[in-house]
Amino acid sequence: MMEFMTLKRWIVLPVLLLVLFIINLSLGSVIIPFRDILTILWGKIGANPVWFDIVWDFRMTKALTCVLAGAALSIGGLLMQTLFRNALAGPDVLGLSSGASLAVSLIFMGSASGLQILSSPSPWTTVVAASIGCVCVFLIVQAISHRLNDNTSLLIIGLMIGATTSSLVSVLQFLSKAEDQQSFLIWTFGSLGGLNWVEIKVLALTLLLGAVLSFVLTKPLNVWFLGENYSRSMGVNTRRSRFLIILSASLLTGAVTAFCGPIAFVGLAVPHLTKLMINTNNHRILIPGVMITGASLMLFCDIVAHLPGSSYVLPINAITALIGAPVVISIIIRSKRIAV
Amino acid sequence: MTTPTSTLLSTRKLSVGYGNHILLEELDLTMEGGKLICFMGPNGSGKSTLIRTLAGLHEPIKGQIMRIPGRDLHLQLAVVLTDRIASMNISVQELIAFGRYPYLNWNVNLNEEDRAIIGRSIELVHLNHLIHKRLHELSDGQLQMVMIARALAQDTPLILMDEPTAHLDLNNRLEMMNVLHNLTRSMNKAILVATHELDLALQTADEIWLAGNSRKIIRGIPEDLVLKGVFDDIFQFKGFDLKTGKVHHEISRQATIHLLGNSHEFLWTKNALERSGFSVTDKNASHSVAVVNENSDNTWILDNDLQFTSISDLLNHLNQAGK
Numbered sequence: 001m002m003e004f005m006t007l008k009r010w011i012v013l014p015v016l017l018l019v020l021f022i023i024n025l026s027l028g029s030v031i032i033p034f035r036d037i038l039t040i041l042w043g044k045i046g047a048n049p050v051w052f053d054i055v056w057d058f059r060m061t062k063a064l065t066c067v068l069a070g071a072a073l074s075i076g077g078l079l080m081q082t083l084f085r086n087a088l089a090g091p092d093v094l095g096l097s098s099g100a101s102l103a104v105s106l107i108f109m110g111s112a113s114g115l116q117i118l119s120s121p122s123p124w125t126t127v128v129a130a131s132i133g134c135v136c137v138f139l140i141v142q143a144i145s146h147r148l149n150d151n152t153s154l155l156i157i158g159l160m161i162g163a164t165t166s167s168l169v170s171v172l173q174f175l176s177k178a179e180d181q182q183s184f185l186i187w188t189f190g191s192l193g194g195l196n197w198v199e200i201k202v203l204a205l206t207l208l209l210g211a212v213l214s215f216v217l218t219k220p221l222n223v224w225f226l227g228e229n230y231s232r233s234m235g236v237n238t239r240r241s242r243f244l245i246i247l248s249a250s251l252l253t254g255a256v257t258a259f260c261g262p263i264a265f266v267g268l269a270v271p272h273l274t275k276l277m278i279n280t281n282n283h284r285i286l287i288p289g290v291m292i293t294g295a296s297l298m299l300f301c302d303i304v305a306h307l308p309g310s311s312y313v314l315p316i317n318a319i320t321a322l323i324g325a326p327v328v329i330s331i332i333i334r335s336k337r338i339a340v
Numbered sequence: 341m342t343t344p345t346s347t348l349l350s351t352r353k354l355s356v357g358y359g360n361h362i363l364l365e366e367l368d369l370t371m372e373g374g375k376l377i378c379f380m381g382p383n384g385s386g387k388s389t390l391i392r393t394l395a396g397l398h399e400p401i402k403g404q405i406m407r408i409p410g411r412d413l414h415l416q417l418a419v420v421l422t423d424r425i426a427s428m429n430i431s432v433q434e435l436i437a438f439g440r441y442p443y444l445n446w447n448v449n450l451n452e453e454d455r456a457i458i459g460r461s462i463e464l465v466h467l468n469h470l471i472h473k474r475l476h477e478l479s480d481g482q483l484q485m486v487m488i489a490r491a492l493a494q495d496t497p498l499i500l501m502d503e504p505t506a507h508l509d510l511n512n513r514l515e516m517m518n519v520l521h522n523l524t525r526s527m528n529k530a531i532l533v534a535t536h537e538l539d540l541a542l543q544t545a546d547e548i549w550l551a552g553n554s555r556k557i558i559r560g561i562p563e564d565l566v567l568k569g570v571f572d573d574i575f576q577f578k579g580f581d582l583k584t585g586k587v588h589h590e591i592s593r594q595a596t597i598h599l600l601g602n603s604h605e606f607l608w609t610k611n612a613l614e615r616s617g618f619s620v621t622d623k624n625a626s627h628s629v630a631v632v633n634e635n636s637d638n639t640w641i642l643d644n645d646l647q648f649t650s651i652s653d654l655l656n657h658l659n660q661a662g663k
Contacts, residue, residue, distance in 0.1 A: 085426035216446050223438055225427040229397045233421075234494070235414035235442040281430040284448060 265324025439493025
């Protein structure tokens with residue numbers, strides 16, 4: 001019976017993902033009939049050649065970005081929740097996204113404070129900058145945690161570091177010119193469109209790397225909740241695993257933050273949504289599970305952000321938080337039942 | 341058939357503790373296959389620290405620990421700890437399967453042999469009816485049994501347990517110690533159990549390690565240690581005589597009682613009378629009580645005259661008469 005239920009979910013989730021993907025492709029400021037969408041997806045030019053370009057160069061890249069970013073952030077969130085054995089941990093809770101913001105803001109607005117890092121940001125520099133920002137924050141968190149050895153303190157320290165980097169960003173904003181500020185501000189709203197195929201390949205590669213790394217870490221992740229002593233007694237090298245978990249999460253979060261801005265809540269909410277559907281602690285199942293759920297949620301958020309029927313597009317962060325916040329609230333209310 | 345005793349772990353001049361704070365020192369200990377060792381001592385005497393140190397989870401302050409050479413630590417030694425478990429949303433079966441993790445690669449696929457060993461461990465602690473339950477549905481005692489089953493599934497020659505019987509009821513405690521005792525015999529394992537259950541330890545342990553206040557561990561078989569009085573030195577029993585296994589009661593009454601009867605009835609009646617402050621003597625007593633057992637009904641006869649159907653009635657009468 002349980003096997004059957006799990007099997008059913010494994011069919012439902014990918015189908016849901018596919019349906020959302022196609023709906024996402026068919027929505028936008030230009031109304032393209034659904035039948036033409038399918039024709040274009042089939043590789044044919046269809047009724048209007050412009051529609052072909054719209055679908056492939058704008059909507060397809062955006063939908064793929066949704067899938068990649070959703071999957072990456074969700075793995076990042078899952079890794080952090082497992083690592084800290086805390087249901088409310090997430091990449092942004094630890095200040096990783098803030099670190100990325102600071103690094104990216106240095107690139108966008110650094111010139112104002114006399115720090116000319118790069119004149120024209122390319123996808124590679126933003127990826128590297130954001131990842132370095134993430135890793136730096138985490139190394140600081142790690143260095144402090146090494147002395148404390150207490151997860152709650154570590155979370156609080158993560159929040160404090162987040163606050164510190166945010167205030168540094170504020171200082172940069174205060175010093176910089178309005179147009180530099182605006183490009184940074186728009187970046188913080190989060191954006192899933194605007195990635196070209198090269199950037200998507202970079203993002204996909206990072207996701208692949210992070211996902212494979214996480215998958216290889218299944219064993220330590222599974223026993224992590226038993227605590228350091230038990231894990232070590234079962235042959236898990238906790239020190240190395242901790243490092244790799246952090247590395248993987250930083251890579252995933254850093255890449256998404258660089259390309260799409262600091263997208264909130266997805267990393268926090270998706271692992272819980274997934275565990276409500278697939279009740280397991282086995283990360284070999286959870287990792288693909290959160291990837292599909294995260295991708296679906298991101299596509300859904302993007303559909304909502306497009307306000308179907310209008311030409312307005314809301315910032316993606318407004319929508320993820322709108323959907324994420326009720327999830328987090330329900331988690332706190334139900335926390336007696338929900339596990340990390 | 342007897343297997344030759346083999347030393348699985350030994351220490352030389354081992355000191356354990358935290359930082360500059362030494363809890364136990366100059367320890368020369370050995371653990372041999374086929375022996376159940378109970379590790380006793382008051383709270384804070386360093387039992388958990390020594391267990392973690394022997395398990396390689398904590399650095400020793402000084403000295404050496406010799407284990408089986410050329411074999412991964414997690415293949416020679418399994419632990420049951422008192423550490424809090426962060427997540428209870430996992431099934432009993434999954435948790436016990438973790439015991440096989442040292443044998444698996446990153447892909448964590450269980451083979452037939454792994455499944456057989458997991459099944460046997462579940463069998464040993466009688467958890468078959470619970471395997472699909474989640475940890476949060478279990479009682480503390482059941483959870484403890486699950487953690488023990490996990491350690492058994494690790495299938496190591498050495499098992500170190502920190503108070504595994506703490507949350508178990510009397511029946512399960514006894515059962516657990518018997519299971520462990522049998523494991524040492526049937527599989528030639530060496531098992532170390534830190535426990536506060538003195539009576540259980542005295543009856544099942546092949547050897548007792550006793551940590552006291554002097555940073556040393558006294559070793560020996562239970563009976564020798566009892567007769568040497570080392571338990572009394574360390575635990576400083578108040579009103580309990582270990583050699584007779586009795587709690588000492590103050591005699592607070594003038595009346596003395598001459599008690600007649602058979603084994604069980606006699607013992608429990610004596611117990612009740614002494615607890616109530618009467619002294620039970622053989623001769624020159626001010627009262628006599630005879631316990632008569634007929635058709636499995638007990639009757640207590642006071643001074644060859646009054647009959648009572650329970651000890652409680654007898655005591656009530658004696659209390660009335662005493663006023």
